[in-house]
Amino acid sequence: MLILHLSDIHFRRSEVSTAQDPNYHLRNELLRDAEAQCRELGAPDVVLVSGDIAFAGQIEEFSFATEWLKELCDRCGCPLTAVFVVPGNHDVVRAKADSPIVQSMHLAIKTAAHPRDEITRLFLDDEGPRLLLDSLGNYNNFALQFFCDLYAPNRTIAKRGIQLNDGSILRLWGLNTALVSSSKDKEAELFVDSSCFQIPNEAGVVNLVMAHHPFNWLREGPALEDHLNDVAAVQIFGHTHTNRVNLNRDYVRFSASAANPERHEAGWEPGYNLIKLEVSTAPTRVLKIEGHIRVWQTSPGKFIPKQDRSSPVYRHDIQIGAWAGQSNQKKTVEANVVQTSTEPELPQMAAEQEFELRELALKFYRLSFSQKSAIAGSLGLFEDSDVSLPDVERFRRVFIRAHERGKLKELAAAIQNHK
Known part of the structure; x- marks a missing residue:
C-alpha cells in the first residue's frame, strides 16, 4: 500500500489562479516530483491531507483545492476518490468562529474542570453542534465529496478502511483538532472530543490516525498521546511546517512539512511524504513501513529525499500481532458512516x-x-x-x-x- 501525504497547502483566494500566485512554480514542481515518484513506487492507494487545505476557509479556496487535488491524483495514477482529509485552523471561517455566541461556547470548554464533558454537553444540546461546527461549514461542504465531513455528536471523526496485502484492514481515523479554533488560538488551548480517546485495538486492523495539530497544541495532548501510542501504529500530523519522523517500537509518527509554507517564515522547507506499508506474516506479523520524505532544496530548486543517516528511505518494522484472517477474503472497505441508531x-x-x-x-x-x-x-x-x-x-x-x-x-x- 502506498500513501501520498500532504499538509498545509494554504490555497489563498487572493493568489490562486492569478499571475501573482507566489507558489505556482512550487506546486508545479511538487506535481512533477510526485508523478515521477509514483512511476517508481506505484499509484497511491490513498491521498492524505492533514489540514489547512484553505487559507481562510473560503469557498473559492476549497474549489481550487478540489481541482488541484484532481490534477495531483491524475498525475499519480489514482482516482480523486482516494483523497481523505481532516480540517486545520486555516479551514475555519474565523468571522464565524469569533462571533460572541461561539466564543462563549469556546470559553465554557476552556474554563471547564473537565473540558471533554463540556464538549459532550454542548454536542448533545439542540443548537450546540450547529453553532460549534458552523465555522467549518465550507470545509464540510468540500469534505463531503470524500465522505470526510463531520457533524456532532456521532460523526466527529472521519473514518475509512482500506485492505492491506494480507487481507487485514488499515483503518484511517481523521481527528478534528480545529473544534474550538478561532483567531484566539494558543498552544495547549485546543481540544478534541471524547471519541478520540475511544479508538480501539482490534484483531486484523492497523490504525492510522491523522490530525492537523500535534499534541503540544492540545490541552489534553499528553493524555491523547498516551492513548494513540497504544492503539495507532501510524500517526500523522501537520501544522508545524517542520518535518520530523519518530520511529518507536509500537508506532511511527510523521510530522509534515507544509506543501505551501509562508515564504518568510524561519526554516522554510516545503515538502510532502510517500509512505509505503506492507504486512509480512512470516515468522510473525510485522507492519513494514517505508517513509519517502520529499523536501525542497534551492539552487537548483527541486524536491529531494530527506536522509535517514545515509539512507534516502526511513524504514521501520512494528510487531502487530497474530490474526486468523485469510489473505484471499473479499475486499471490503468502510465508509465514514452515520453511527446512531436513529439515523x-x-x-x-x-x-x-x-x-x-x-x-x-x-x-x-x-x-x-x-x-x-x-x-x-x-x-x-x-x-x-x-x-x-x-x-x-x-x-x-x-x-x-x-x-x-x-x-x-x-x-x-x-x-x-x-x-
Whole structure:
C-alpha cells in the first residue's frame, strides 16, 4: 500500500489562479516530483491531507483545492476518490468562529474542570453542534465529496478502511483538532472530543490516525498521546511546517512539512511524504513501513529525499500481532458512516460499490445548491426532520437514504442529467 501525504497547502483566494500566485512554480514542481515518484513506487492507494487545505476557509479556496487535488491524483495514477482529509485552523471561517455566541461556547470548554464533558454537553444540546461546527461549514461542504465531513455528536471523526496485502484492514481515523479554533488560538488551548480517546485495538486492523495539530497544541495532548501510542501504529500530523519522523517500537509518527509554507517564515522547507506499508506474516506479523520524505532544496530548486543517516528511505518494522484472517477474503472497505441508531447507516460494502458511491459524491459536489436540492426532492430523499440541519448534513443523508432505499441508480441518473 502506498500513501501520498500532504499538509498545509494554504490555497489563498487572493493568489490562486492569478499571475501573482507566489507558489505556482512550487506546486508545479511538487506535481512533477510526485508523478515521477509514483512511476517508481506505484499509484497511491490513498491521498492524505492533514489540514489547512484553505487559507481562510473560503469557498473559492476549497474549489481550487478540489481541482488541484484532481490534477495531483491524475498525475499519480489514482482516482480523486482516494483523497481523505481532516480540517486545520486555516479551514475555519474565523468571522464565524469569533462571533460572541461561539466564543462563549469556546470559553465554557476552556474554563471547564473537565473540558471533554463540556464538549459532550454542548454536542448533545439542540443548537450546540450547529453553532460549534458552523465555522467549518465550507470545509464540510468540500469534505463531503470524500465522505470526510463531520457533524456532532456521532460523526466527529472521519473514518475509512482500506485492505492491506494480507487481507487485514488499515483503518484511517481523521481527528478534528480545529473544534474550538478561532483567531484566539494558543498552544495547549485546543481540544478534541471524547471519541478520540475511544479508538480501539482490534484483531486484523492497523490504525492510522491523522490530525492537523500535534499534541503540544492540545490541552489534553499528553493524555491523547498516551492513548494513540497504544492503539495507532501510524500517526500523522501537520501544522508545524517542520518535518520530523519518530520511529518507536509500537508506532511511527510523521510530522509534515507544509506543501505551501509562508515564504518568510524561519526554516522554510516545503515538502510532502510517500509512505509505503506492507504486512509480512512470516515468522510473525510485522507492519513494514517505508517513509519517502520529499523536501525542497534551492539552487537548483527541486524536491529531494530527506536522509535517514545515509539512507534516502526511513524504514521501520512494528510487531502487530497474530490474526486468523485469510489473505484471499473479499475486499471490503468502510465508509465514514452515520453511527446512531436513529439515523440510517451506510454499511460495509464491496470495494467496487464503495468506489461507485465515492465517484457519485464527487459528481454531486460539482452541482449547484438548487440542482442538489431539486434532485433530492424529486427522489423523496429529504425528510421533515432535516429542516434544522446544516445543508451539508442534509445532502449527506441523501446518499445514505439513496443507498438504504435502493435508489443509487436513480440518483446517479439524476446527477448525470444535471451535468
